Amino acid sequence: MKQDMVDRLKNDPDFLKLVRVRSRFAWTLTIVMLVIYFGFVLTIAFDPSILGTPLCDGLVTTVGIPVGIAVIISAFLLTGIYVRRANGEFDELTHRIKMKAKGEV
Amino acid sequence: MKPIIFLLLGSAGIFAGEAISGAVEKQPLNISAIIMFLIFVGATLAITYWAAKRTKTAKDFYTAGGGITGFQNGMAIAGDYMSAASFLGISALVYGKGYDGLIYSIGFLVGWPIILFMVAEQLRNLGKYTFADVASYRLRQMPIRTLAAFGSILTVVLYLIAQMVGAGKLIQLLFGLDYEIAVVLVGVLMILYVTFGGMLATTWVQIIKAFLLLSGATFMAIAVMAHYNFNFESLFATAVQMKDVSIMAPGKLVSDPISALSLGIALMFGTAGLPHILMRFFTVSDAKEARKSVFYATGFIGYFYILTFIIGFGAIVMVFQNPQYLDLAKQAVDGGYPILGGDNMAAIHLSHAVGGDFFLGFISAVAFATILAVVSGLTLAGASAISHDLYASVIKKGKTDGLMEMKVSKIATVILGIVAIFLGIIFEDQNIAFMVGLAFAIAASANFPILFLSMYWSKLTTRGALFGGSLGLLTAAVLVVLGPTVWVDVMGNAQAIFPYKYPALFSVSAAFIGIWFFSITDSSDEAAKEREAFEAQYIRAQTGIGAEGATEH
Numbered sequence: 001m002k003q004d005m006v007d008r009l010k011n012d013p014d015f016l017k018l019v020r021v022r023s024r025f026a027w028t029l030t031i032v033m034l035v036i037y038f039g040f041v042l043t044i045a046f047d048p049s050i051l052g053t054p055l056c057d058g059l060v061t062t063v064g065i066p067v068g069i070a071v072i073i074s075a076f077l078l079t080g081i082y083v084r085r086a087n088g089e090f091d092e093l094t095h096r097i098k099m100k101a102k103g104e105v
Numbered sequence: 106m107k108p109i110i111f112l113l114l115g116s117a118g119i120f121a122g123e124a125i126s127g128a129v130e131k132q133p134l135n136i137s138a139i140i141m142f143l144i145f146v147g148a149t150l151a152i153t154y155w156a157a158k159r160t161k162t163a164k165d166f167y168t169a170g171g172g173i174t175g176f177q178n179g180m181a182i183a184g185d186y187m188s189a190a191s192f193l194g195i196s197a198l199v200y201g202k203g204y205d206g207l208i209y210s211i212g213f214l215v216g217w218p219i220i221l222f223m224v225a226e227q228l229r230n231l232g233k234y235t236f237a238d239v240a241s242y243r244l245r246q247m248p249i250r251t252l253a254a255f256g257s258i259l260t261v262v263l264y265l266i267a268q269m270v271g272a273g274k275l276i277q278l279l280f281g282l283d284y285e286i287a288v289v290l291v292g293v294l295m296i297l298y299v300t301f302g303g304m305l306a307t308t309w310v311q312i313i314k315a316f317l318l319l320s321g322a323t324f325m326a327i328a329v330m331a332h333y334n335f336n337f338e339s340l341f342a343t344a345v346q347m348k349d350v351s352i353m354a355p356g357k358l359v360s361d362p363i364s365a366l367s368l369g370i371a372l373m374f375g376t377a378g379l380p381h382i383l384m385r386f387f388t389v390s391d392a393k394e395a396r397k398s399v400f401y402a403t404g405f406i407g408y409f410y411i412l413t414f415i416i417g418f419g420a421i422v423m424v425f426q427n428p429q430y431l432d433l434a435k436q437a438v439d440g441g442y443p444i445l446g447g448d449n450m451a452a453i454h455l456s457h458a459v460g461g462d463f464f465l466g467f468i469s470a471v472a473f474a475t476i477l478a479v480v481s482g483l484t485l486a487g488a489s490a491i492s493h494d495l496y497a498s499v500i501k502k503g504k505t506d507g508l509m510e511m512k513v514s515k516i517a518t519v520i521l522g523i524v525a526i527f528l529g530i531i532f533e534d535q536n537i538a539f540m541v542g543l544a545f546a547i548a549a550s551a552n553f554p555i556l557f558l559s560m561y562w563s564k565l566t567t568r569g570a571l572f573g574g575s576l577g578l579l580t581a582a583v584l585v586v587l588g589p590t591v592w593v594d595v596m597g598n599a600q601a602i603f604p605y606k607y608p609a610l611f612s613v614s615a616a617f618i619g620i621w622f623f624s625i626t627d628s629s630d631e632a633a634k635e636r637e638a639f640e641a642q643y644i645r646a647q648t649g650i651g652a653e654g655a656t657e658h
Contacts, residue, residue, distance in 0.1 A: 026222040037215040045365040052354025068207040072407040
């Protein structure tokens with residue numbers, strides 16, 4: 001990439017928007033995943049009995065079973081949420097930036 | 106039959122699930138399994154022949170021509186992750202410890218969303234064949250490529266040893282072949298796939314195997330649930346009657362907060378630093394397909410872990426205490442309900458319990474296919490580090506053509522294959538449970554920090570990456586050796602010098618702090634240029650501008 005193109009693109013409003021919005025979105029989702037996972041393992045580390053409690057009296061299924069499955073599903077959902085927005089909104093912005101870059105080559 | 110010591114459930118720690126080890130007894134020849142396996146080998150060799158005709162350039166060889174779709178790549182990534190040892194090991198862990206098996210598998214899954222949010226598309230936009238392309242993008246090629254290649258090869262070889270030893274033992278158990286013959290067979294087939302078919306064959310072998318494994322596991326889980334009218338409570342209630350109520354709650358797997366944090370960091374950042382996984386992101390055409398790959402991979406892997414959880418409980422109710430699978434000789438000595446072949450055979454016995462001899466043969470053949478596919482992917486990643494990073498970029502300083510590079514890669518594959526066979530035989534009776542853990546620790550502490558900071562931190566310099574990355578690698582290796590898994594379990598000392606099994610919390614911190622410190626104190630002219638080059642790299646990483654040109658060689 002030529003330096004003049006770098007200088008133009010780095011101040012391009014679309015580029016700045018893409019980077020700002022996507023970074024914030026990616027970091028938010030990352031933090032959500034970290035909080036869910038480390039919340040889960042640290043709960044186990046500090047007090048394993050919480051997840052070992054039966055869902056209700058008389059059942060053998062413990063709280064830990066739906067919680068564990070929910071952590072797995074949350075990982076899948078978070079990737080889905082990201083991909084949906086990135087393949088739509090972010091890719092449109094990227095496409096616009098690319099078109100501008102091409103026009104200026 | 107001799108007692109079978111699988112370290113999985115011993116003190117060797119969480120990663121042992123990835124490494125089948127200990128002494129195993131050869132089984133009688135399993136004819137239906139061998140026939141189904143031969144069909145698989147025939148089909149994959151046909152794919153290799155087809156792929157060989159389409160593998161003409163270095164780009165074909167390393168990245169399957171870059172034309173793999175997001176869905177296919179997601180399946181292949183999931184395949185890389187669902188090794189035979191993780192299928193048998195995780196279901197065995199659930200079978201033995203119940204809920205702890207679920208905690209274990211969750212740790213392996215949660216790295217994927219982070220890879221998607223932070224590295225997947227940037228990697229695709231910046232790299233060509235290996236993750237070292239990205240790490241060395243604006244830094245000095247020689248030192249950074251060398252360090253990245255060293256980290257890759259070390260990770261690959263450690264992982265490969267664990268897989269080869271597991272393969273030999275498993276094949277002995279399932280097919281009744283000699284250990285050495287099994288290891289040589291795996292090595293030879295892997296060399297054939299990779300040298301002739303390159304990434305295209307490796308990817309399709311992985312996709313087919315992932316499909317077979319997911320189908321087989323789905324059938325087993327459904328068969329188990331059908332027995333209980335698809336009611337989890339009655340499955341769990343029966344399992345608790347067979348064992349005891351402790352299987353429904355967290356056990357000893359995660360004991361203290363430091364270990365919990367350290368393990369989580371190793372699994373998350375380790376996954377994001379595994380060269381054979383990172384390499385798969387270069388097989389898709391663009392950032393969009395790279396993203397989709399992770400989405401599908403996360404789905405398949407998560408689904409697979411839920412299946413193994415059901416399979417583990419299914420084995421408790423249908424295999425445990427079932428006289429058909431009981432190892433009577435061992436029971437006479439030790440009491441309890443030991444099953445034939447040890448706990449790692451729980452899923453295999455369950456396949457017989459739900460589907461008879463035919464389905465047992467199918468699952469055994471799939472387990473073998475799984476090993477082949479995983480070692481092929483590992484070997485290709487190792488060979489790429491040797492040919493693309495060390496040969497083409499460091500030794501020839503970029504002055505070589507693609508054909509020569511591909512030739513070196515094929516030679517490297519053959520050498521790696523032979524080395525893997527030898528190491529597999531040498532380590533047969535060694536305690537190798539720490540190796541996958543060490544591979545993850547190195548990937549998390551050396552590969553990942555350099556990769557991550559090269560993409561996000563403008564002030565990174567060659568000196569910082571080199572010193573910090575090496576520091577992370579050394580810290581990880583030293584702490585694993587001084588920790589309980591090697592110092593006590595392998596070397597037989599009474600007390601570990603470093604008390605934690607998982608060093609990642611410390612070694613990853615050391616790497617990040619080291620990279621930070623040696624970068625900000627670097628006032629050389631080179632460093633100034635490297636910082637200046639960040640802008641152009643950042644624009645390309647974010648948008649992919651320039652990426653197309655670079656991949657069309």
